[in-house]
Amino acid sequence: MAAEKMGTTLSTFIIDEQRRLGDQASGLFTGLLNDIAIACKGISNLVNKGDLAGVLGTTGTENTMGDAQKKMDLIANDLFIDALENNGHCAGMASEELDNVLCLPEGKPRGPYLVTFDPLDGSSNMDINMDVGAIFSVLKAPEGVQCPTAEDFSRPGVEQVAAGYCLYGPSSMLVLTTGNGVNGFTLCSSIGEFILTHPNMEIPEDTSEFAINMSNQRFWEQPVKDYIADCIQGEEGPLGKRYNMRWVAAMVGEIHRILIRGGIFMYPIDERNREAGGKLRLLYEGNPMAMIVEAAGGAAYTGYERILEVKPNGDPHQRVPVIMGSKNEVEKAMDYHRNA
Numbered sequence: 454m455a456a457e458k459m460g461t462t463l464s465t466f467i468i469d470e471q472r473r474l475g476d477q478a479s480g481l482f483t484g485l486l487n488d489i490a491i492a493c494k495g496i497s498n499l500v501n502k503g504d505l506a507g508v509l510g511t512t513g514t515e516n517t518m519g520d521a522q523k524k525m526d527l528i529a530n531d532l533f534i535d536a537l538e539n540n541g542h543c544a545g546m547a548s549e550e551l552d553n554v555l556c557l558p559e560g561k562p563r564g565p566y567l568v569t570f571d572p573l574d575g576s577s578n579m580d581i582n583m584d585v586g587a588i589f590s591v592l593k594a595p596e597g598v599q600c601p602t603a604e605d606f607s608r609p610g611v612e613q614v615a616a617g618y619c620l621y622g623p624s625s626m627l628v629l630t631t632g633n634g635v636n637g638f639t640l641c642s643s644i645g646e647f648i649l650t651h652p653n654m655e656i657p658e659d660t661s662e663f664a665i666n667m668s669n670q671r672f673w674e675q676p677v678k679d680y681i682a683d684c685i686q687g688e689e690g691p692l693g694k695r696y697n698m699r700w701v702a703a704m705v706g707e708i709h710r711i712l713i714r715g716g717i718f719m720y721p722i723d724e725r726n727r728e729a730g731g732k733l734r735l736l737y738e739g740n741p742m743a744m745i746v747e748a749a750g751g752a753a754y755t756g757y758e759r760i761l762e763v764k765p766n767g768d769p770h771q772r773v774p775v776i777m778g779s780k781n782e783v784e785k786a787m788d789y790h791r792n793a
């Protein structure tokens with residue numbers, strides 16, 4: 454049995470990255486990412502303890518999107534806010550669990566970044582001891598803004614300066630991009646540090662694995678119905694290969710699998726979510742994951758346009774349809790839309 458791996462810590466990696474970005478002087482970006490890492494460690498600790506820490510179950514409340522809130526949704530949200538609001542690295546936050554964007558309270562030091570996060574993606578997996586995760590995105594605050602408004606967060610995904618997620622699975626992994634490649638760090642619980650274990654993650658261009666909630670089939674648009682029907686036909690169908698299906702029910706788990714071994718993940722527009730614009734959230738899920746997937750060589754579309762170019766409508770809880778993963782497979786699914 455090999456000894457535990459040691460190597461580059463997340464902090465060392467971020468400092469090197471900051472040097473590369475030519476921002477040696479301020480250290481604010483490094484500080485910000487460290488704040489996020491601290492929130493992720495705190496969440497990992499509680500998720501790991503589960504019922505021993507009394508964090509399972511629901512609160513009886515709903516978030517602004519009408520989702521039943523789990524106890525751990527709110528705890529994770531507080532841990533993110535605690536880690537970010539005291540160190541002068543950001544000017545404000547937007548969270549899937551908050552009704553409105555959060556401008557730091559009077560007297561707290563402010564920094565030049567805005568952070569958006571889904572503090573516990575896939576939280577319905579919490580009580581069944583399956584994958585959950587945090588997803589985050591970093592934007593530059595507009596020049597001179599002290600108290601950011603929803604408008605300040607309403608920027609297309611191409612403007613993100615960093616994005617990442619922390620998957621709380623059998624091990625906790627933080628995966629990060631600042632636009633230049635994607636790197637994965639595994640949390641070593643003995644020393645409490647994320648260690649670089651997955652440098653330069655690249656999504657294989659081809660795949661024969663799809664992830665979609667099949668129970669929604671009757672509500673999908675025709676191009677999605679046709680693409681999935683052709684996948685299911687396997688070798689005998691027009692796509693000429695046998696597909697496998699996976700559904701973790703936590704986007705963070707699906708995207709992690711795709712980064713490791715390829716695949717396509719879809720949460721398309723359908724008859725029930727059409728008015729809302731989709732199911733997943735643009736600022737907390739669509740944009741950060743699209744940035745990661747593209748930086749790892751994959752592709753990310755709504756079915757009609759690049760997710761990173763979707764024009765925000767000013768609502769921080771805006772939803773978006775999602776088709777992302779292995780480049781060639783995503784292009785295939787897009788062809789069904791283009792030719793419809």
Ligand code: F6P
Nearest residue numbers: 574575576666702703704705733
């Ligand atoms: O929006 C949260 C989310 O849990 C995603 O992480 C996941 O992909 C999806 O919803 C699961 O949805 P469903 O309830 O259709 O399985």
